[in-house]
Amino acid sequence: MKNNEGNYQKNYQDNKMGRFLSLVLRHQPQAAGITLDQNGWASVDELIRGVNRTGRRLDRAALDRIVAENSKQRYSFNEDRTRIRANQGHSLTVDVELKQQMPPAVLYHGTAQHYVQSILQQGIRRGTRQHVHLTEDQKLAAKVGSRHGQPAVLAVDAADMHQAGYIFYRSENDVWLCEHVPAIYMRVEMH
Template sequence: MNELSKYLCLLLRHQPEKAELVMDEHGWVSVEQLIVGVNRHSSYKLDRELLEQIVAEDNKGRYRFDDKHEKIKCCQGHSVPWVEPELEYCEPPEFLYHGTTTKALEAIEESGAIKKMKRHAVHMQADISKAWQSAERWHKTPVVLKITALEMYKDGYEFGVTENEVWCSEKVPVKYICDRIYNR
């Protein structure tokens, strides 16, 4: 089921065309179209019951159904250029955390900022344990960066938060990194 969940993320965040999905400007696709697309274009077998289970058990809350469970989307992390995440723009907590790797940290420090790369925003967490989940998924030496988010906000940077509580900003200049945490 974990591999199928990763495949769903690939389709719903990065490559909807792999399963011939029609995606709207906020990343929503038809549940029926997703099930048919997965079954037709992959070796996975998906039905509504399994999809409901994947969404319910996802520990990061990546997926959302609409009220009628007729449409589904990933909450953030899209690289599809026409998708605009649905964010609530507001004041962030004093600190947020960004999970990454020591190798990526070198590039961040060289460039002067955490950049959104191919995604729509830099992702941060209010819960440090969720930032560790992000950092450790790369199977390289993880590091969590502590960000002075409230200071950034007061300096004019916008913050939006997704339905699954991922905080997003266009970039994070290194001057707002107040700590580099190498151990859980």
Template sequence: MNEIENKRISKFLSLILRHQPETIQLKLDENGWAEVSELITKSAKGRIHFSFEDLEEVVETNNKKRFAFNDDKTMIRASQGHSIDIDLALKTAQPPDFLYHGTAESNISSILDKGIEKRSRQHVHLSADKETATKVGMRHGKPVILTIRTKKMNDDGIPFYLSANNVWLTDFVDAKYISK
């Protein structure tokens, strides 16, 4: 499969597994898992054709590890980033002292005033390194990297979770924990 086709399938999977499974009448369980055979069949009916081998390649080569199979590869789900109500069954984790959030320069005044909200997502996403945060920020305009005092947040009783693809998640970041 070429890179363009891989990206096209990946974007489609993000839409279906994170936001709109109803687009192809796909059923997700309470933890966001879908049957692989049902995904392939219903995607084809929706005119997005791919094989199990193509799906494996997309999952294995996705640089952000957005998708995961269960152990026997009969089920698939998005690792995080959902706007639909599912329970990823994440366990709390001890974050490092600092994490990073990439955003566009146009969002800075609002963030420094109101904090970082999850908005339509289930969690706020934070990165362990500035490089990843920069890439995230670039998607929205001129990037600005914010440093989040996550140890202090955690010491104050705010829980953190680490997704299967190593994205740090929390429910909200109050402005008092943010530095530019």
């Protein structure tokens, strides 16, 4: 029983630390007193020291575990594992060196039902992030939408968008990205 409690506590702490790392590596590096380079990379050693200066506890083993076990694979190490960055989702201007790719025929975007009417008029906008986030997984889109209220899933005709000249990228963690999805390329899949 103690082992289960210990695992639960470790998972809880890792999850909490993962949310803080997401904040630092995607939005506010100053929250840990660090800087990101133009490609979003941070020194692992500086990140650990910076996080610990905030009163939180992070060591290399915990960081390795958080990166490896994050269900959304939000973070990547460089080849020699001395630098770390978020794979996508930045509100900061960074170039995570995404490569253009041809998207599948249909991608999905999860949102809350109360946003659907506005989206059907204006399209999907990136808001404060660098890109609109799309997925090949309709269930994942519904899960994302449920974070903001009653979920709705929009199907995006990515093939037609690509044919019309819209550029798509695929992040290290398999999130499809583009700058904007005009309303004419989508339909409500689940409402």
